[in-house]
Amino acid sequence: GEDVEQSLFLSVREGDSSVINCTYTDSSSTYLYWYKQEPGAGLQLLTYIFSNMDMKQDQRLTVLLNKKDKHLSLRIADTQTGDSAIYFCAADTGRRALTFGSGTRLQVQP
Amino acid sequence: DTEVTQTPKHLVMGMTNKKSLKCEQHMGHRAMYWYKQKAKKPPELMFVYSYEKLSINESVPSRFSPECPNSSLLNLHLHALQPEDSALYLCASSQDRGGKNIQYFGAGTRLSVL
Numbered sequence: 237g238e239d240v241e242q243s244l245f246l247s248v249r250e251g252d253s254s255v256i257n258c259t260y261t262d263s264s265s266t267y268l269y270w271y272k273q274e275p276g277a278g279l280q281l282l283t284y285i286f287s288n289m290d291m292k293q294d295q296r297l298t299v300l301l302n303k304k305d306k307h308l309s310l311r312i313a314d315t316q317t318g319d320s321a322i323y324f325c326a327a328d329t330g331r332r333a334l335t336f337g338s339g340t341r342l343q344v345q346p
Numbered sequence: 347d348t349e350v351t352q353t354p355k356h357l358v359m360g361m362t363n364k365k366s367l368k369c370e371q372h373m374g375h376r377a378m379y380w381y382k383q384k385a386k387k388p389p390e391l392m393f394v395y396s397y398e399k400l401s402i403n404e405s406v407p408s409r410f411s412p413e414c415p416n417s418s419l420l421n422l423h424l425h426a427l428q429p430e431d432s433a434l435y436l437c438a439s440s441q442d443r444g445g446k447n448i449q450y451f452g453a454g455t456r457l458s459v460l
Binding site: 266278280 | 352386394440442453454
């Protein structure tokens with residue numbers, strides 16, 4: 237089955253850019269997603285990318301996809317303290333299920 | 347509106363209790379999901395309903411019993427749970443169309459089993 241991996245922790249200073257990385261194993265995944273989870277809350281969809289695209293930009297968020305290397309990244313420009321959260325990447329398994337990475341905890345220092 | 351509403355927000359139950367978790371969406375989505383999330387872990391899929399029929403059961407113990415009374419509602423009936431079942435239970439829904447499976451999540455029910 238699909239396996240999705242992420243680094244566990246990232247610390248940045250307010251105003252810097254954050255880059256969260258993710259790798260996946262199933263090359264047939266058609267869509268890849270980024271979700272944000274704040275403490276005690278559910279998952280908030282941030283953005284997604286179709287597998288035939290290599291970049292998608294949405295305001296402060298930029299998603300890069302390297303399909304050959306099965307590598308996905310999320311860049312947050314001008315990171316704010318409100319961006320502190322856990323970020324999950326997820327891959328579509330093709331059976332209406334998503335496989336989530338382990339989550340990257342982003343800590344933004346003032 | 348991309349809202350999925352879950353009730354209750356918190357639930358404490360004993361191992362002999364019977365309780366239910368509820369989930370509601372009014373986005374016209376035809377797929378609904380239950381996930382279980384332990385602390386510091388990603389969500390794990392439990393069940394998927396598509397067009398009100400159970401399509402995926404990820405080998406979940408029978409003490410968890412899902413129900414989809416109509417396309418807007420999803421319940422999870424709980425009976426004889428164990429302390430290790432304490433977790434955040436998340437409901438999600440999606441349009442389930444054209445290969446795009448954008449799932450919208452509720453805020454979850456935090457369950458404690460004593």
